[in-house]
Amino acid sequence: MPKIKTDYEIGQDNVTPFGMDIHNPVFIISGLSVVAFVLLTLMFQEQAATFFKWLRPAVTSTFDWFFLSAANIFVIFAFFLALSPLGKVRLGGQEATPDYGYIGWFAMLFAAGMGIGLMFFGVSEPMSHFSSSMGGVTLGEGGVRTDWAPLGGAAGDADASRSLAMAATIFHWGLHPWAIYATVALALAFFSFNHNLPLTLRSAFYPLLGERVWGWPGHLIDISAVFATLFGLTTSLGFGTTQALAGFNFLFGWGTGGVAALVLVTVITSIALISVLRGLDGGVKILSEINMGLALLLLLFIIIVGPTADIFKSFFSGGFEYLKQLIPLSTPFGRADTNFSQGWTSFYWAWWISWSPFVGMFIARVSRGRTVREFVLAVIIVPTLLCVLWMSAFGGAAISQVIADASAPVAKVAQELKLFEMVKGFPFSSVLSLLGIVLVLVFFVTSSDSGSLVIDTITAGGKDDAPAGQRIFWCTFEGLVAITLLLVGGKEALGALQAMAVSTGLPFTFVLLAMCVSLYLGLSKAAKALKPV
Template sequence: MGWFSMLFAAGMGIGLMFFGVNEPLTHFGTSFDGGSWAPLAGAEGNAAGAEALAMAATIFHWGLHPWAIYAVVALSLALFSFNKGLPLSMRSVFYPLLGERVWGWPGHVIDILAVFATLFGLATSLGLGATQAAAGLTYLFGAPESDITMILLIIGITMIAIGSIVAGVDKGVQLLSKINIILAAMLLFFVIAVGPTLMIATGFFENIWNYAVHLPALSNPFGREDANFSQGWTAFYWAWWISWSPYVGMFIARVSRGRTVREFLVSVMLVPSTVSILWMTTFGGTAIDQYVSQGIEAVRDAGVDLQLFIMLEQLPLSQITSFVAIVLVIVFFVTSSDSGSLVIDSITAGGKVDAPTPQRVFWAIIEGAIAIALLLGGGLTALQTMAVSTGFPFTIILLVACYAIIKGLMSEPKAV
């Protein structure tokens, strides 16, 4: 439970909270109003077809694809570190290709790119989390809606993350991750119970089927008049996942020692993907139902950082559930920050897993400072731009890593 909690909390907790309502609703509106791929399911003016497309597109972004990216990095790091005895660092993955040159400038370049990708990928997540937490505090308690509120949030949460870092992985990160998973599960099952339960239950399997049916069309970035889906959504997500991959991959590898490759792949790809699909089906499906069946336009018209709270407002105990949602965003923020600091610290320390604590604290502070700078410099657009900018060059490294991991696995001793 502790292992899975850390894996999931590090992987995409903040993203699910931020986009769980927004993305399905946005895709629904686009396809219902005649978006460029609406004809796929006869979705224009057809609520059922538009919802099918919306959920398929959401699962396309949050299902197997990001976890496959994470699995490549995590499995390669685990293999070359634990089985081959190399340092737990991105450069070690390229030993089959570069040999001893990984300890020279080529290895330095790989690790530097990994650090920058991780820093800005984390900053994107922390910025999204701060934006949503600030919006929730304004909505629930009337806190001032300003940059100062978000800056104070980032500073406060970074201080909590530093406390968790000092406590260590077992006492700090794992405990917070378990608390987070329990709170997330409670919120999820509450919405399932009091929301459109039957629709969620049947929709879960229907959405997986619709995803499989529409996967080729969703994967094709060409031939659409509206390029926003492939360039505005998919390109951002792919870059975000790739920029996160050294951080999430190394963290997963670090907490996965002793697992078999089969256990690892099932746990890293299938289990989190299933949970992500259930989460999007529950929150996104409930929001779409509120808009279509109940005519609640506020849930569609609210800002992206407020849509979750507007959706919860239509359900019982909304004050409590909204507060739980704010706590969830904050704790996901903390777990992302402290686990990210552990990873960056390991890379910059040459693969050591027991680097000095002040060094980890330094990286936690840097992450918070970058998030503040990007929020003040351009808000959500600046966050997304930096994720794309750092994700693109690291894509090349990941493609080469795919070949390196095959060579590494082929060199493993054969079972008798």
């Protein structure tokens, strides 16, 4: 790997108007495009709403096979790297030591990777699949049927339905998403720490593009990463806003309309700005550890006070069923259950892929000193187990309520209310609901501020010390994009948010597949240079 040109190191491509440190043209094109998107969407709301309603099902139904195939490749590739001799390579060089302990490291990658999604889907997704496997037909996001044929139905068999429901849920929150994150994070960390390249997506393509990564091919890679990150992030912020508003309305009757969404996003974005200005250690790390503690507290309470036996039954039987059904669920061709693959899986894979620059870069920044093997296995296995436990606790508790009483309210309320309806049957239910809202809001803040730091790093050419004004710009516009999509989408707001995530995730999938080839070439060269032990 060649040394970077000195003129690049001192920022020849960067301009500094008004004290800004802008990597031209990445910042200019990305920033103006986002501003134009917000303005045009607000100016043509009716047309935009119609377009968003069409876009998501159009992409997922046409490219479901591609999303499933790509996600399978990421899983196989990640485990290949961990188990091959390439796993001995250490990020930062063989003498490097970790910057963070395991607790802080896990807290940051977990909070950034899944936070709001776990809160929103922890009860609602297992419940949807449980209803389908029991023989009912429920509607997922965008009105898509959620019945799924390959795993078979289990009408009348509650325990079998529970296992099938948990298997389908775990599939979307287990090995595949974390393999995507691990692959991107590893590429960014390796080329940054081991070759002193800027911490930005283009650097991962040096073995394939050579010096062209500093020209327009590299600019386009970084611009696509900005768009994918921004819209993947605003999808999560939209879920968080919807659920937090539902929770406030559930407890206090505050309303859930557009004005309430505007106020909430504005307040939370303002808090995120403070965290962004405090930086990684002073803001994101502290909030991530606080949130991890609160999340574990809520999780333990649900496990201990709730139907403990049923929760662990969901964990083990659902986990076993997941491993048993992993290949049928992952098969991209010849599927009879297109409703499941298109209505759920394609959206999830596109969402995780669009999130991958954000989560990957964030994980990379805090992972210096880990070997490739330690990094991949930790980033995939540990969060997967935590996700399985979380879904088993919240989803399992809700399913138990429905098994005990088929008319239980948790089976009937909207997705964003299912968490609050489920804990209503617990002691201190109001406190639990309030804690759930706090978790959603803090996950909102950690996602927003860490996402702002990541986008700012990309648009500043890989620098992690860009001026505060740029971080403020990106944090502010993340909130504005979320507000815009929520307002324009109306009753289909979540569909509008998801439409943008899948539309940016599709082209970025090609980028990540090419990145796998480049990462393999770089690690192969590094592994050959290792001194024999």
